[in-house]
Amino acid sequence: MSHIGIDAPAVEVRALVRDFRTRGGPPRRALDAFDLTVAPGEVHGLLGPNGAGKTTLCKILSTILLPTSGSAAVHGLDVVADAKRVRPLLGIVFGGERGLYARMTAAQNLRFWAALYGLGRREGRRRAAELLDRVGLAPRADEPVETFSRGMKQRLHLARGLVGDPRVLLLDEPTVGMDPVSAHEFRDLVESLRAEGRAVLLTTHDMAEAEALCDRVSFIDGGRLLRCEDPRVLGELLSRHERVRAAGVPAALAERIAALPGVERVRETGPGAVLVETDRGGAALPVLRTLVEAGVTDVSTAPPTLEEVYLHLIGERGMAVRP
Ligand SMILES: Nc1ncnc2c1ncn2[C@@H]1O[C@H](COP(=O)(O)OP(=O)(O)OP(=O)(O)O)[C@@H](O)[C@H]1O
Numbered sequence: 402m403s404h405i406g407i408d409a410p411a412v413e414v415r416a417l418v419r420d421f422r423t424r425g426g427p428p429r430r431a432l433d434a435f436d437l438t439v440a441p442g443e444v445h446g447l448l449g450p451n452g453a454g455k456t457t458l459c460k461i462l463s464t465i466l467l468p469t470s471g472s473a474a475v476h477g478l479d480v481v482a483d484a485k486r487v488r489p490l491l492g493i494v495f496g497g498e499r500g501l502y503a504r505m506t507a508a509q510n511l512r513f514w515a516a517l518y519g520l521g522r523r524e525g526r527r528r529a530a531e532l533l534d535r536v537g538l539a540p541r542a543d544e545p546v547e548t549f550s551r552g553m554k555q556r557l558h559l560a561r562g563l564v565g566d567p568r569v570l571l572l573d574e575p576t577v578g579m580d581p582v583s584a585h586e587f588r589d590l591v592e593s594l595r596a597e598g599r600a601v602l603l604t605t606h607d608m609a610e611a612e613a614l615c616d617r618v619s620f621i622d623g624g625r626l627l628r629c630e631d632p633r634v635l636g637e638l639l640s641r642h643e644r645v646r647a648a649g650v651p652a653a654l655a656e657r658i659a660a661l662p663g664v665e666r667v668r669e670t671g672p673g674a675v676l677v678e679t680d681r682g683g684a685a686l687p688v689l690r691t692l693v694e695a696g697v698t699d700v701s702t703a704p705p706t707l708e709e710v711y712l713h714l715i716g717e718r719g720m721a722v723r724p
Contacts (some may be wrong), residue, residue: 408716409477411569411600412439417471419457419624431457433624435471437593441568444591444601446632448608448616450708454624455604463493475569492567493556494575501675503547507538507557510546514564529592532560535593552583559590570594572603576610588614595691608635608705613628621712627714630690638663642705643685646670647692654695661687 407505414437416505420428432454439445447455460466461473463507464484473480475487502510506527533539536556546554562570570709571592576584591614594601605611611618612635642665650658657666658677663684668676676686684701692700 406506409474410438411443412437412440412474412475412602415471416661417473419461419466420469421578422539423424426465431624435618435626437626439600441600442595442598443616443671444520444595444613444614444617446604447604447621448611448618448707449621450711453621456573459604463491463571464488482624489565490533490568491564492562492565492570494562494570495573500561501546501554501557504545506543507533508542509555511564512559518565525559528564532563536560536590552579555579556587569600569602572601574605575603599683608639608707608710612636621681622711622715636708639704640682641680644703645677645685646701646703647690647697648674649697650675658688658691661691663689
C-alpha cells in the first residue's frame with residue numbers, strides 16, 4: 402500500500418512552468434509560474450479560452466508530460482519523482498471518441514479496463530456492472546459503443562475513469578455535446594464523486610456549467626492564473642455583462658439605448674441590427690423595455706461569451722492580452 406498523503410492537498414501545483422519548442426522562434430510558454438491547490442472533496446474548475454494551458458496542466462498532472470520547472474503533486478506525491486505511485490490515484494476522462502472500442506459493448510470496454518487495472522475476471526465483471534449502473538448505462542450495457550450517442554459515450558468515459566477507484570479525477574470538457582438532460586445527470590454524478598471525498602479538476606469553456614458544479618474556479622490565460630474565485634463571481638459576471646440583440650432598430654432609438662445607464666456600448670451588426678453590451682447587473686431590463694415600447698419585436702438576450710468575460714477580467718487587472 403502506498404503511503405499517500407491523506408492530509409496533503411489532492412492537487413498541489415507550485416510555480417509550474419512548461420515551455421514548448423517552436424521552430425525557429427523562442428519557446429512557447431504554455432504554463433507560466435502556475436499555482437493551484439485543490440482539496441480532497443473539492444470540485445475545481447479550470448476556465449480558459451483556447452490555448453490557455455488547461456490541457457498542458459492536465460497532462461503534467463497525469464504524468465504524461467514533464468514540467469520545465471516548478472512542481473506538481475497529487476496527495477503529496479510528486480508527479481515526476483513518484484509518477485508510478487501517482488498514476489493509480491488518478492482517473493482521467495478526456496471527451497470524444499478516443500479510448501473507447503467502438504465495436505465492443507459498454508460492459509466489454511469496462512471489463513477490458515478493469516483487467517488493465519489488475520482486477521480479476523469476477524471482480525472486473527462486478528465493477529463494470531456497478532459503474533454502468535452508476536452512470537445510467539445499465540440498460541445499454543450489452544450494446545456496441547458505436548451505437549451510443551455522444552452523451553452516452555461521455556458517460557462511459559467517466560465510468561472508465563472510475564474503474565481504478567481514483568482519488569482525483571481530471572475531467573476535460575466532460576459535457577461538450579451533451580443534451581441538457583444528460584448534462585444535468587452528469588452534474589449529479591460529479592456531486593456524488595465530491596460527496597465521496599474525491600477531488601475533481603474540471604476544464605471547461607462553459608461558465609454556467611462551472612458555476613453550477615464547482616466549489617472554486619481558476620481563470621487561466623496565457624498559461625497564467627488570472628484569478629481563483631468562488632463560482633458565484635461567474636453568475637455576477639454573466640449577469641453584469643448580459644447582452645441584448647435586436648433587429649429593426651432605427652438610428653435614433655439606438656442612440657437612446659446607448660444613453661441608458663449600464664449600457665457599455667451599442668454595436669451595429671447589420672442594417673438596423675444592434676448588439677447592446679451592458680456592464681451593470683440588471684441593465685438589460687430597461688434596454689428590453691425601451692426596445693419593446695418602441696415597437697421592436699425581434700429582441701433576444703444572451704450571456705456574454707467566455708472571451709468577453711476574459712477581456713473584462715484582464716482589463717480589471719490591467720493585464721495585457723497575450724497574442
Ligand atoms: N506539443 C506542443 N508543441 C508546441 N506547443 C504546444 C504543444 N502543446 C501545447 N502547445 C501550446 O501551449 C499552449 C497551451 O495549450 P493547451 O493545449 O494547454 O491549451 P488549452 O487551454 O487546453 O486549450 P483548449 O481549450 O483549446 O484545449 C498553446 O499555445 C499551445 O499551442
